[in-house]
Amino acid sequence: MRWGAFLCTSVIVILIILYEWPKMKKNPKKDKVAFLTLLLTGLVLAMFNLPQMAGPTQWMVTLFRPFGEFMEK
């Protein structure tokens, strides 16, 4: 848990909602749901200690290990 990063992200997310929401009045409900879901995903991910956490980039390294070993030679 890194509070500094999380608080900064929260402030940015609130600013984005304040900026974007009035412009989205006419858009269908689906757009609004997608907008809020993606923002929430970002906010939840910002709570973790990301650089040390295993993630997609790590999985790709594992997936492409044979090629990586070829390049290390």
Added chain:
Amino acid sequence: MEKGKISSLQMAFMMYPTIVATALLGVPSITAKYAKTDLWLSPIFAALIGYLTVYIAIKLHKLYPKQTVIQFSEQIIGRIPGKILGFLFLFFYIQNTGLILRGYGEFVVGSFLVNTPISVIMASMVLLCAFIVRGGIEVLGRAAELFVPIFIFPICILILLLIPDFEYKNIFPILGDGIMPPIKGAIVPGGWFSEFFLIIFLLPFLADMKKGMKSGMMSVFAVMMTLIVVNLLVLFVLGSTTSTKLYPLMSASRYISLADFFEHVESAVMAVWIVGAFVKISVFYYATALGTAQWLNLSDYRPVVWPIGILIVIFSFWSLPSSMDVSRNDINVFPFQGTLMQTIIPLLLLVIAIVRKRNHKGTETS
């Protein structure tokens, strides 16, 4: 969804810095590690991937005009597999935009703004890119048209100013260990050339489609020439020490000293390079935002631009503790992941699409 139109020249101008911006900086030393003094031959082999990718993208576009890869993959391989493939594409582009952004941040922090937190540098770049992506493809095209000459011109000046420091004999021996080292050195730039698949997101908005193939191929050729010239320049100035430098072009530009007046031009090189990185990140960001909106069947891509910006910054940190991991990813993972996602999978899509069209026609006539 996107009502703007761009010309094929603008597309070429957008694609050029998309490949060259980051390839100029770190790739010559990676190539030099494998190809030694033959590093200037590698871009020629790598460009073959670029030509192939542009050809595949144009052929796919001709079969499904007005659609991007996210939309037509559903038609080629069915609804559910198409959605899964679309997700893989979006995932690939978000992850790689994050990696590019991190590379940009590491370069600026490592070379110039040593005390600035990297998150501030990356967030300000994403903010700028988000504004241009929200502006739409026309704004992006015009920005590229404006910035690319600013990006190319100083590189030419740099070459001219470095001519007194050239050691032409560094080029020998040519092909001393046979043809294999330059081919192995071409693997990493090949990953960069596969990024030309991004034109699939731009082709549907081309005002003059007939010139699309020509300007795509021209763009690949221009990138190839730039990489050859930069690799030769780096080789002539730094010689066999090229592979030990993290940013060889920056190291070479430090050699410039003209009449005790023209010195420390590396800060100008950085300023110019940031312009290129800005266009590069914007094109990737645009493709991701447009793709996401099409994948979710939204009415407009603009609402998802800001949330994707946050995701890009998150992906630029995720499981990358240090700059070492970023450069290792560039060598060990990206060339293969990029070629797989952007050249081999589109090639399979094209083959399936052609076979299906042919079968369809066969049943109609019989």
